[in-house]
Amino acid sequence: MRYIGSKERLLDFIYAFVKEKVEYEEEGTLTFADLFTGTASVSRFFRKKGYKIIANDLLTVCVTWAKAALASSNDITFNKLINSNQIKEQELTSLFQNNQDTVLKHLNALSGIEGFIFNEYSPEGKSKRMYFTGENASKIDAIRTQIENWKTNKLINESEEAILLASLLRATNKVANIAGTYGAFLKEWDKRAFNSIMLESIEVSQNDKLEHKVLQKDVQELAADIKADIVYLDPPYNFRQYGAYYHVLETIAVGDSPVVTGKTGLRPWQTQKSDFCYNDKAAKALNEVISRLNSKHIFLSYNTDGILKHEEIIKILSVKGETDYIDVSFQRYKSNGGGSGEIKVKERLYYVRNK
Template identity: 30%
Template sequence: MRKEDVNMYSISNRRYTGSKYKLLDWIEKLILENCEGDSFFDVFAGTGVVSAHMSKHYKKVIMNDFLYSNEIIYKAFFGNGEFDKAVIEKYREQFRKINPNRLKDNYFSENFGGKYFSNNDAKIIGKIREKIKKSKRSLSDREYCILLASLVYSMDKVANTVGHYDAYRKIKNIDDKFVYELINPEKPSDKFSIYRMDANQLVRKVKADIAFIDPPYNSRQYSRFYHILENIVQWKKPKLEGTALKPQAENMSEYCRSDAPEVFADLIKNIDVKYIVVTYNNTYNSKSSSSRNKITLEQIKDILSAKGKTTIYEKRHQCFNAGKTEFDNHKEFVFITKVGEDDGK
C-alpha cells in the first residue's frame, strides 16, 4: 500500500441516512447462515457498503440505486473499466494547488458558499467540477468516475450539515476545511453489474440467487436529502429555490408515498431470486411524521410470507438521528424469505 492510500476514502466514508455500515457483521452472519448461492442483488444499494462487504462471498454482485451520485460512486469503486493511477494522482495534485483567492465566484460558490460550505471551499469545489467536466474527453470512463466520486467524498467530509443536505447549520463564519482526496478504487473486475433504475422495473429484467432489499420507508426523499451531491454529479446548474437551495423536484421514490405497501408488494411479486433478505426498522412509531414508516412490520411480513417461508430476526440498534426525531426502543429487523417454500401455515 502506498503511503498516500492511508488517507484515501473507502466506500464507507460517507454520512448517509439509513446506512447499514454498523450492522454489516450481523447482516453478513444471517445471510451466510440462511442463504445459498453465487450471486447477490443489492436492490437499493445506497452507500454501497453492503455490496462491498458481501462481495467477497459471491461471483456476481448486482448493484442498483436511483441516485446519480450513488451510481457514480459504484462505477468509481467497482467498475470494470481501466484507469491509470498516475493520471488520477496528477489531477489530485492539480486540484490541491487551486488557490481560492485567485478564483472568481462560480455557480457553486454563488449558491452554496457561506451556507453549506465556506466561500473559499465552495469556489474550489465549483472550479474542480468544471475542470473534471472539461477533462472528460481525455479521461477513461472509470477515471472520470473516480475523480468525480472523490469530489463527492471530499465535499461530504466538510459539509456544514448534520449528515444530509435538507438544511445547513446556521454558522456565521464557516472554516475553510476542504481538501481534495481520492477514493481507493478496486481493480477492474467483471464481478459487479451497476444500474440506476427504478427497482420495480429492474427486478423484471435481472435474476440472482440472493436479493438484499433495504428500501426507503418514510416520506424523506433521498433525491432531496442529497440534492447537492446530485447537483454536483449531474452538473446541469439548475435554478435553486427555498432556504435549503434545492432544485425542482425530480427522481422521487414511490416508497416514500402512501402507496408504498402496494409498490413493495409488486417488487416482491416480480423479483426472480431464491432468497429475499429485507432490512427494516421500527420508526413507524416515530413521533416525527416525516420519519414514520409508510410500510408497517406486519405488512412486510404478510407480503414476504406470500412469497415463501419467512423468518424474522431483530437487534437493538441506535439509528441515524439528525437531532429532531425521538426513537424509543429502536430495533432493526431482518426478514429472510426462502422463495417458494411453504411457510407452514
C-alpha cells in the first residue's frame, strides 16, 4: 500500500524493541493496542505473534483494513453467499479454489456501471477528474455496489464484507493515477493507471480463537478507556491530514455519495482532522493522550522530521516514568517521481513504562 507513514518496513525493528522492554514472564496473552492503526500492518504483525489486538483509527478506510487484518478463517467462509445462487455455476469449477477466491472471481468478472466514482473521479464522467480511467472507475462502482447489495441482503457478514472491501481498496490503490496520495491526481496518465483493476485474495489467519477489537474513535477521547498491556502510538507527524489525502479511498470504504468540492473532488473531512497535524496543537494532543493512558507499557513511533521536537516528546513521556528510545534510518517518503530516494531519515521509537 502507498500510505504515508506506513510501518511495513519497520515491523521487525518495532517487535524487537517491544520484546526487549516487555516482560515475557507475565502470564497469559498480552493485549496490544494499536491506536493509530492506518493500514493495520502493525496490528496484523503482532496478531501473528500471538497478541490480542485492539486496533483503532478515525478513518473508515483504516478501520476496514483493520477488520480484514484481524479476521479469522472461522468467520470468513462465504458459505451463505455461495449457497445463495448469486455466484454463477461456472465460477465454482476449480477444485483447488477456496470460497474467497470464488467470490473475488465473481467480482472481477462484473461489468462496469457509471456510478459515483465514474462520474466524480474519471475523465469520462461529469467531473473530468483523472484519478482513474473510465473503465477502472466503472468497475470500482460495480464491485462496491455488489458488496453493498450482499451486505444489505445479509449474504455476507461483517468480516467477509471487510475482506472484500480491503481487497477492493488495495486493488484501487494499484491503478490510481496519483503521485502517492489522493491529495491530487496527475495531469498525465501514469502507466499503472491503464492496468485493469483486479481484486486479489487477502490472507486470513487460521482458526484464531482470540477476540480482537476494532474501534473507530478519536484517540484523545479513547485513551482513558483503553485496557491493554501494551499501547503503540503512531500519530501523524506533519501537516498532511489523512482524511483529505485519502479521501477517495475513504469514500469507497464508506460507500456513500458525498457532495465533493474543488479540483480534487474532496469529500467533507473536517470531523476527521487530527490535532497532531498542527504546530500549535500537536504537543497538547500528545500530552492529553499520554496522561490519560493507564497501560503499563507505552511505545511511540515518531519521525525526526516531525512537528514535535525530541525534547518535547521526552518531556511529555517522562510524566509517566523513565523514558528510553532508539532510532532507525530508512528512505524518505516520496512521490512516484520525486527525489532520488537516497535521503535517509530517522524513525524514533520511544518507550515509557508507566509508574
